[in-house]
Amino acid sequence: MGPTKVFRARNNVPDSIRGAYGLTDTRNTTHGSDSPASASREIAFFFPEFNEQLWYQQEEPRLRCGQVYYNAEERVHCVFRDEETELT
Template identity: 95%
Template sequence: LTQTCGGPMWAYILAHENAISLWRSLMGPTKVFRARNCVPDSIRGAYGLTDTRNTTHGSDSPASASREIAFFFPEFNEQLWYQQEEPRLRCGQMYYNAEKRVHCVIRGEETELT
């Protein structure tokens, strides 16, 4: 992970039933040449420079995602999120506030979740 970034970066935790496969599909193939030729509209196809400078990263499995989340977000408690927040997300009781970059619970008053 320490070699993942060669400049400024943003790290996100994606929450979706198929987040890993969906994100990997949006990223496109790891090899930029292949991405440009096979999936030119993918992130790597459009913006990748070389195989080591391919603009984006995504975990390849739930285990990798857990390790990488713990590395980038040490304060995040994945188990607690699955117990308390994930059921709310599934039931439509939460929405993403893009301006604040956080999920919020839908209530009379907006409550941020980190």
């Protein structure tokens, strides 16, 4: 992502997301939480229907194993379910 300050990003890491696309420090194109606790609060705020604990138990291990595919129709990466087979 690059430094939070767009000026620093443009000068120090111009190929980062913020260096290339950031406009101001508040319009810096991306957000990253500063800690796991902050991330949990922010996820719960923006995605109240998302069950973080369930994701860590069921989806995250598959993600680490590379069992994901890109769904072009929904424009998201998805984790293969037990009943699904990998695309070839």
